[in-house]
């Protein structure tokens with residue numbers, strides 16, 4: 001049975017609600033010290049290189065599906081992300097979603113404060129700060145678990161403005177449909193037992209992060225979202241207002257990703273890397289900001305059900321390919337994840353079986 005214990009954090013943590021609030025403290029300061037990052041980023045590739053595209057229509061069509069599935073497999077191994085086109089989510093729903101999310105971030109701060117992260121939790125509006133010297137991201141966020149329904153915090157999703165809630169609910173169903181289709185193909189590609197992947201993710205833990213990146217007077221000094229890989233199975237990322245800023249790290253270089261019109265970016269997360277025993281790549285990414293335009297995004301994270309335990313799939317293991325990662329229950333996986341700060345791919349490393357450690361992944 002799923003327990004509804006909240007994920008608890010170090011008691012020394014505190015909350016920063018919004019950049020608006022930070023700047024209001026001292027309007028003379030353009031970028032408060034706590035947001036400044038210097039000298040830690042590898043170079044950015046000057047010319048963006050195209051990101052592989054997966055076409056949902058081709059994945060389902062009898063004539064093209066084999067070729068498209070092969071391409072999907074290669075994308076997950078080589079890149080750990082792809083742009084998904086012809087996904088079937090209507091442009092009218094996406095336009096409504098865009099308006100509603102932008103409307104949410106434009107609400108007065110007192111309104112958004114109703115959703116602020118409560119002590120010991122990670123869900124809600126704002127950023128949990130775990131130490132005094134932690135560098136902050138130039139972005140305001142709202143993070144919530146939205147599936148299964150009994151895990152929704154009563155003061156978050158159910159209390160959102162009605163039209164935002166209804167639109168998110170519709171988008172949730174559409175993105176679930178897409179994610180389950182993709183999990184089906186990925187299970188086949190990893191030669192998992194029939195239905196094994198679907199069973200793991202059916203009615204799984206789904207969460208959403210909406211982020212508002214305000215324009216920054218000195219964008220080169222800050223980062224919108226710290227480099228990280230997603231802890232999820234897959235993430236469906238939608239860029240709400242068409243302003244670019246999403247970047248991935250490939251072969252040690254940051255590559256800007258230009259979203260194709262009407263495309264989602266799908267990230268392979270740590271759980272898929274674990275299930276595939278390292279064959280798939282959970283891509284490291286970050287968000288940058290600019291001085292003129294605000295940027296808004298919504299990321300839907302798809303995870304196994306809370307009751308599930310997972311580790312490298314047995315189809316990926318043999319005497320020459322021993323398990324690289326530990327088996328773990330979802331509840332513990334997330335508790336451990338949220339007790340740490342986002343930091344590159346360090347959580348995946350934490351899940352790695354170390355030399356000499358007992359191998360319990362079978």
Ligand SMILES: O=C(O)CCC(=O)C(=O)O
Nearest residue numbers: 209211225246287297299
């Ligand atoms: O805003 C973006 O483009 C990236 C969002 C993201 O990576 C996340 O929410 O985990």
Ligand SMILES: [Fe+2]
Nearest residue numbers: 229230285299
């Ligand atoms: Fe992410």
